[in-house]
Amino acid sequence: MFGYLCSRHLLLGKHRRTTLGFLPKNGFFIGKSFASVGLSESNEKLEEKEPSFAVSYFINYCGLSKKSAILASQRVRFRTLEKPDSVLNFLKENAFTNTQISRLVKIEPRLLLSNPEKTLLPKIEFFRSMGASSSDLSRILSSNPSLLIRSLEKHLIPCYDFLKSVLILDEKVVTVFKRSKWIFCMHNMVPNIALLRQVGVPQSTISFLITNFPSTAFVKHTRFAEAIHEVKEMGYDPSKTVFVNAIHVLLSMSRPKLESKLEFYRRWGWSKDVALLAFKRHPNCMLLSDKKITKAMDFLVNKMGCSSTDILEILQFYFSAWRRELCLDVQLFRF
Structure with a gap:
């Protein structure tokens, strides 16, 4: 650990202020950011001639494997240490585990360039307003990191509004967010739900489908329509829950x-x-x-x-x- 801290200091040798993020401990990251004494001449800009710094950061401070760290470093460039350190601190403060943080960063390394207060906090508060617990939040977001990248106004809120109009209860909406990674395929789900209503599937059964088999509700509309036609041909009654169970099975296997x-x-x-x-x-x-x-x-x-x-x-x-x-x-x- 001492060797890595020394190398990090050398990388920032031109600056008198050094910000250290989650300090490695037992092979992973725990700790707080702190600053050395002295005034900063400018923001901690990383030299572009040191591409290995990002890889080291991903490995030592985000818990990524070397292979994943190299891939992540190809998708994002750190211009300062301030943002990645602040993002890691923010996630820890909001009850994300080390494993969940690693998953978030591995899938969406761009998160480390986010402004926690302006970009991440509003989305955290949005999910909390639905009644999502801390464990729900960390599970939902670590399973689908794109939720933290997507626009709150253009994607998250419209998606929530539609699901709420169908499911009524916030608790069920949270369940859908936990169970499906295809939550933004609303261009498929909207016509799929309309078709279910058209063939006589009751509201309670539609709610059952979306809550229990959300991935089925988000499939491409042409496939969904074919499954409905086939299920009807087999004699299933649209008024029964088994109707959507059969649709789920047909769409789950070739x-x-x-x-x-x-x-x-x-x-x-x-x-x-x-x-x-x-x-x-x-x-x-x-x-x-x-x-x-x-x-x-x-x-x-x-x-x-x-x-x-x-x-x-x-x-x-x-x-x-x-x-x-x-x-x-x-x-x-x-x-």
């Missing part, structure tokens, strides 16, 4: 993969009609891995002696138990 999954069920003695009926009643069963299906069917068919008809009757409870990672035992059949 046609060959779906056919392969149906074939996998047929290997356990199901006819094509029974496999399709299972999909129609409980479309999410197609998203289970082959390993989980094998374990489930082995228990039901080989150990419990269930027929395909029996399995269809208990499928809803059975797969719900798997999703909750509960242990399946005989009590399941007494439910």
Whole structure:
């Protein structure tokens, strides 16, 4: 650490004031900025002939690997130390962990050139106004750093306004921000929601789709329309929640993969009609891995002696138990 601090001082040798950001400790960054005694002749400008400085900064103060640091340094140039140091301090003060800060900087190194008070704080306050907790904030923003780069007035607020008009509750809006990275694909979501309403999907079911499967609601409109048409052709009722579940499944897997999954069920003695009926009643069963299906069917068919008809009757409870990672035992059949 001492060697790195000395090298940093040498890089800024022409200036009498040195600002040090998060000081490396145990291989990472912890600490506060401080200044040495003396007047500054000018802002701490980095010499462009020292490209290695940015790489060192990303490694020692942001926790990036050497490879990631090199890539990040190619996307941004530090003209002063003041901004990157102040941004790191700001993030720490707002409960971002070291890991989350590293992720933010790795994906959006431009953040280090931001003005914390003018650019970052208003967005933090915007999410807090929705009721997002500190843990929600750090999770949302570290998962989708572009939220801190996008314009508050042109992107974040319009996006929030539309989601609020559909979901009503701020709590659900926060959930969507946590679950989807495609939050700005409103040009797809708006016509998708309009189409759902057009075919008779109730408001409560639309809210269910956006909250639980936001990535599905943001897909390209042509694909979304095709999925709706296919689901209707299969006989799903738009007034039922299973309608949007089926849309989600169709948009989550390719046609060959779906056919392969149906074939996998047929290997356990199901006819094509029974496999399709299972999909129609409980479309999410197609998203289970082959390993989980094998374990489930082995228990039901080989150990419990269930027929395909029996399995269809208990499928809803059975797969719900798997999703909750509960242990399946005989009590399941007494439910």
